[in-house]
Amino acid sequence: MAGKLDLDPRVVRKARRLAARAGQPVVDLARSHTTVSVERAVLRLAGVRGADPDGIPWVNRLVDAVVADVGLEHGVSLPVFDALRDYGDITVLAQKAAAGAVRFRVPSSSHAARRTAVKFARVGLARVDRRRAERDRLIKRWGDPSQRPWIYLIVATGDIHEDIPQAQAAARAGADVIAVIRSTGQSLLDYVPEGATREGFAGTYATQENFRLMRAALDETSKELGRYVRLTNYASGLCMPEMAVMAGLERLDMMLNDSMYGILFRDINPIRTFVDQRFSRQVHARAGIIINTGEDNYLTTADPVEAAHTVTVSQLLNEFFAHEAGLADPQLGIGHAFEINPDVPESFRLELAHALLARELFPDAPLKWMPPTKHMTGDVFRGNLLDGFFNLAGAMTGQSILLVGMMTEAVVTPWLSDRDIALQNVRYVLGAAGNLHEDFVPARGGFIQRRAHQVLGEAIDLLDRIADDTLLNAIADGTFGIMRRPADRGKGLDGVAAHAGDYFNPVTELLEAS
């Protein structure tokens, strides 16, 4: 693929260097802080299960109890595993703690608590490792999709028991990846709901039990189809680290995980987001999960032509943060989208330039190509045509994961027939032109090359400014997607603490040692 845009490797290296310089202070911040969700994720890995009668998970009750006694800054592991000596079972400890029957302390001699904590964390990570090995085995047995891009379809009924047959039908109709959209509003819940759920708004709650049910159903269908069907959910919002752990434990295959989405679009505190993001990506790295970044979102709020370079900047930052957290290139489902106003002259050539730029900048990453949403007007006929061009752009620029566009976007949650028509559209384009990327080489010095160079140049200018000003200030100033998000504001800030000198997290230690 290399070299279609004639990008100067020195310029590309410079872009990466700047992204690293802009990102490093945020990594330092993430390494020196913890959050309630990181601590709850540790306890989930250590085996705390279930919820109280009001549906509040025991991990929340346990972390709250520890924080009330000794604060968050030491991490909950030492106090919890110190107290565990008297209780034996960690979920029982959580229940007793919730009832106010446990008094936590930070042990002065912490060797025993540390040893126990590491032992529990190891058991949890071993489960994640087994699920990863199981995925490798099943892919070997049933096989990967025969074509690229992989076809990615969304299911969103609100009811897991409705989602399952829909997801299975979608897989039979050709979907290689099923994403179960979460209920609107789950992002801002500071706990993960429990159990199988049947009530959601414009999506289905992400719970560990829903993960398990859907994965089991897709295993059945994968076997029937002789093709491993992947499952996607969302590590975003206030419970990003816990979502990552649950995904690892239940063998999800992809997770939406963007470094800045929560800050910009959900008004979650920037420090909370960066700390949660780093931990969740470390867990994804271990679990062999492909992350999907969310650059499509910038294009829905900002102008996709004027703001094209902010997508490139975000992609480079997402890559830097992902590598730092231990993710390998084949795990980076870096995102971008087809959102230029179709009335803009040369809109399709601009889309090709942007899509090819992403392809060339990240040659080994499974790029995720996302369909038009902003200019889907309710005119379903025009929408279907636009989706056809989107599919064609994906084929011409060698995209890796294609999120199937719906002509009824912004009208209704997709009907059975909408999905069928959308898949026919994809199949026609991939069948007719799936390998067009082999022949599609933009003219030297032509419109597409010039546009790609321009976007990369603007991205470098912006990265330069961010690196000098710091990323947190850039976010505070509204550099991305127009929203201004200062570091001392936003949701979830009260669940953040700077590490005390004796901060201890057995999971991070094990993940960083491996």
Next chain:
Amino acid sequence: MTIVRPYGDTTGDGMVQLSFTLPIPYDKRAEGAALQLAAKMGMDPAMLVHSRQMGDGFTFFVVYGRVRHLVDTEQVQVVERDFPLLSAKEVNAAIKRGLRRRLSVVGACIGTDAHTVGIDAILNLKGIAGEKGLESYREMAVLNMGSQVSVPELVEAAREARADAVLVSQVVTQRDAHLHNTRALSAAFREALPAGRRPLLIAGGPRFDELMAGELGVDRIFGRGTTPREVASYLVHAVVEGTR
């Protein structure tokens, strides 16, 4: 002429197209069932032009046909724009002249709705369809609170900003969430502020019925395709000219 029929390619032919899915596999009987539905919907004659089985138990149909129904355009009820459409310059001048201060607007997506696309189109500098959003109006002070704002937060912010108008956008309509949220909004404002100090309440979203303003307790509803300029013109009409 107030009585009209659908138009295919000849005046008065009454031709329409229709597509739908029945939960049965494709066969002759399924085709008959599709035609039966079309007949019951008033299509006569109906031509089944396309059928396609999807999965095991569903078939998709496209039907073209003539409907016997007539429509009377005299009997249609709509909210016609009852205020003049002003340019940005005229809006600014009217506020300056009429209020002698900036017109304060607070906007948000309320409830669990995370789709800020509507409120952003109206408020953001960027705007939509070539029209800049309300943030670009010199004589307006705009606070865009973004998504998933709770109603009490919005009331508080409106109070603090001495809002002349509160705009909420609602995209998600599952289980009528947009209607519930809008009612909660109007109830909260009625409770928190006396009638004279209550800001103008405006709801917007693609699936609202513009006729429902009274029922939902808001002053105005804007539906699909509304532009910032229309909202700005309405604000001048309602707030500055005090005609609400």
